[in-house]
Amino acid sequence: MTVLPLIGSLGYAGLTALALAMKRHHEAMLGAKPDERRLRVFRVLGWALLVLMMAGCLYRWPTALGLSMTLGMVTLAGLPLVFLLPYRPRLAVPLAVGLPVLACVGLFV
Amino acid sequence: MSKLSSQRLAGSPRLGMALRAVVAVFGGYALAAAATAALALWLPMARADAVLTGTLLSFLIYTGAVLWAFGTRSVARAWGGILIPAALCAALAWLGGA
Amino acid sequence: MKGGLRQSMAWLHTWSGLLLGWLLVAIFITGTSAYFRDEISFWMAPELHQSVASEATPELAWATLGATAPDARAWDIILPHDRSPVAELRWQPDTPEAAEGGGRRRGERVEMDAGSGEILEPRASRGGDFLYRFHFELYGVPRIWARWLVCVATMMMLVAIVSGVITHKKIFKDFFTFRPGKGQRSWLDAHNATAVLALPFHFMITYSGLLIFMVMLMPWGMNAAYEEGWRGFFNDVFPRQEAAATGGTPAAMVDAIQPLVNQAEATFGQPAQRISVSWPNRDNARIEISTGKEPAITDRRRGGNPALVFDGGGNLLDTKPGLYDDGASARIYNLLVNLHLARFADPATRWLFFLFGVVGSAMAVTGMLLWVSKRTQQLRGREPGFNLRLVNGLNMAAITGLMTAMAGYFIANRLLPADLAGRESWEIRVFFLTWLATLLHALVRPHRRGWMEQLAALALLWLAVPLVNLATTHSHLFSAIAWRHGALASFDLVCLVIAAGAGYALWRLAGHRPVRKPARAARAARALPEGETAS
Structure with missing residues (x-):
């Protein structure tokens, strides 16, 4: 299986984590008021996932194209999130966990 | 002070904007062209590299010039901030070409 | 001062956006379609749809050209590939006009059924090329005027992008913000979201759009450094091997092209893509078989593929590995231009670029709608x-x-x-x-x-x-x-x-x-x- 779904879902999970690091979105998605420490954890997690996604891009494509596609993948991953947040905020987090898991399973099927 | 001078220079806000637009479009292009020529001649690289580097930068220089023309406080600064560097670059290019 | 700057940038963004916004919308929409230019052209020629690539395709094409245009200046066979299942045959008749143009003039072109070798006659259509060309030279306007107009719009877009970023107050805080159903507010959110999320794409497409026309727009560096201007520059950076100016005496060429194709494929481990012949059936014939290669987005646009060069009798003359030692600036230039054209894009990446094009169109569209929405609200x-x-x-x-x-x-x-x-x-x-x-x-x-x-x-x-x-x-x-x-x-x-x-x-x-x-x-x-x- 192609590694593309994994890259995309990692990007989506990373951006969701970054959104969780913002008070407004955190409340909308999880329904709880976060404290500063939680926000910081999500910020680190988000960036870590995005770095992982970049590693995936560099694996999938040669260096220059891989770096360009990293930016493209952030765009791609951000689009569904932007639409989920106003319409189905509660769905965003389960997807962020589920999609990378599914993509990993897909790698071995 | 600068505000006053801009108002004197550019009687009305509309005229001021027109003056800024003129220097942005034409002055900005002159600056980009002169800077590209100067970079192409003076950058310490292989000739083709210097030319291409200068040309790559030219569109960013143009963009910067347009933003400067509209963003800076006074019309006088807008004109001076573009035409003086343009003249300097043109002089450099002329020196390099000689 | 800060507020003043933001205000003047907002003014600049609004008016530079409005002035050429309609043109930009048209450029974005037709340009997005151009990512599937070949596919659109193919769809628009149903007569080609039955063609299927086969083992015999190179030989059929070779025989067809040998029968159709034995004394041409040059042949070109583009073998079927994943974006088109037909073989494209081109040749350049040996006419005085062609000689005058150095053989660079457009010649004849037919499409061949890759399985049967039959010459196909698709309905006359400009296909995807019409939309592709429209996105940078419009239609019915003198080409040079149209290109300048499109480039001015592109330059304004670059200004609009940068001034838009300065205008946008909370670019990171509002990164994920979209509030639908709130009139003007929603248009602003949608404009911001499509602009900011795809900002790298917008910047790349605009900046590289200008670079593609740099010879027309900004020749001053080339003119200053080279006696012959941009021609000198291009000969220096992208030297081209010119074919011999005149054909030699008639001489037979190899009957079968397949062995040479096999040799090229074995040498580079890639399928052959193109067979080019200069002065076919003359004693100075040159057969060049080029293959695909691992994609490198920083490679030059043309002539970068590995190729074997043979003489007419099939003796190997030259091996071109398709590697160039381009400088850093050339690699940046290549990268941006190749991204703009989505060269080296596999199908998934092509869809991705198409999607970004859609997002870019949406950005331009929402910007225009926002302008009206805001002023309607003020009424x-x-x-x-x-x-x-x-x-x-x-x-x-x-x-x-x-x-x-x-x-x-x-x-x-x-x-x-x-x-x-x-x-x-x-x-x-x-x-x-x-x-x-x-x-x-x-x-x-x-x-x-x-x-x-x-x-x-x-x-x-x-x-x-x-x-x-x-x-x-x-x-x-x-x-x-x-x-x-x-x-x-x-x-x-x-x-x-x-x-x-x-x-x-x-x-x-x-x-x-x-x-x-x-x-x-x-x-x-x-x-x-x-x-x-x-x-």
């Missing part, structure tokens, strides 16, 4: 004046009108008789007549009902494309799926998606009536594209 219920109605009408023609015209173009491709004289011009005429009709309609009815009517036309026409295809060809959606032909099936599916999208927008516009209570709000809503007033 507070008064009748919109002439300027606002004009802008709203032009928006309609630029957005729904252009999209409708594109559907008209595709439908014309299927319905115009195959033997119509000047058929390809008629397809284009249908495109512009449809567009003109939508423009007139938009100027007469620049309000909500007008938008609804245009969306209805848009949805119906795009729905009609696959239906007309079903009625007039054998390669409709169902057979395309049965043949597992991705490009053909995708074309019809995209048509259905566009029709569905327009239908949804229409449904929202019709169902989302403002509350009856204040009559003035209803009047204000007429100028609003989505009929959404502030809540």
